[in-house]
Amino acid sequence: MRTNLDFSPLFRSSIGFDRMLNALETASRIDTIDNWPPYDIVKTGEDDYHIAMAVAGFSQNELTMTQEQNMLVVSGQKANAEEVQYLHRGIAGRSFQRRFDLADHVKVVTASLVNGLLTIDLKREIPEEMKPRQIEIKTDQALPEVETKQIDAKQQAA
Incomplete structure (x- = not known):
């Protein structure tokens, strides 16, 4: 025995799943079997x-x-079709x-x-844009050394 399910709470809290929820709702309806x-x-x-x-x-x-x-x-x-009298159809x-x-x-x-x-x-x-693609992982290259300067606190106060 099927029961009708209410999917409206899911519509309120989901984004982008409309097609899936509509399919579930359609499948849950009792239809005449043809x-x-x-x-x-x-x-x-x-x-x-x-x-x-x-x-x-x-x-x-x-x-x-x-x-x-x-x-x-x-x-x-x-x-x-033209009118035909069937003996058996x-x-x-x-x-x-x-x-x-x-x-x-x-x-x-x-x-x-x-x-x-x-x-x-x-x-x-x-x-193509939706197919999985391999992403290249680059190796970490040595960063160029930057010369750092020490600030003398006495020079700054003057």
């Missing part, structure tokens, strides 16, 4: 991912895919919208539709 269309998410490498989604009955022009910041939205809308043709939360710097590389399977390849590309 598991159509079925899909797989596979990690294919260190920074490579693959989504396979079964969209049988949908053509390429009936599917749309958009990426907005850290959200990938895949939706399908069947074109208005087992292939779902209902509209759908599937959302995938993406981590920072994850981009869609390719997407293809083959034999009713929509495949989406993703890659995390961390910018």
Whole structure:
């Protein structure tokens, strides 16, 4: 059994964690379970991912895919078909919208539709300025000797 958690105290005392707190809040909400269309998410490498989604009955022009910041939205809308009398309808043709939360710097590389399977390849590309870098540690060089002068207290008083 899930309970709704209140994250508002964390919003008041944290800075820069908005995305993480929003994800926790979204995950804690009780949503209706909609598991159509079925899909797989596979990690294919260190920074490579693959989504396979079964969209049988949908053509390429009936599917749309958009990426907005850290959200990938895949939706399908069947074109208005002619009136047909079905004796049995087992292939779902209902509209759908599937959302995938993406981590920072994850981009869609390719997407293809083959034999009713929509495949989406993703890659995390961390910018050079955000990658770890080696910092050179210099050795302590001998400081040049500076000649120090002694101030004579008697001369200063005069």
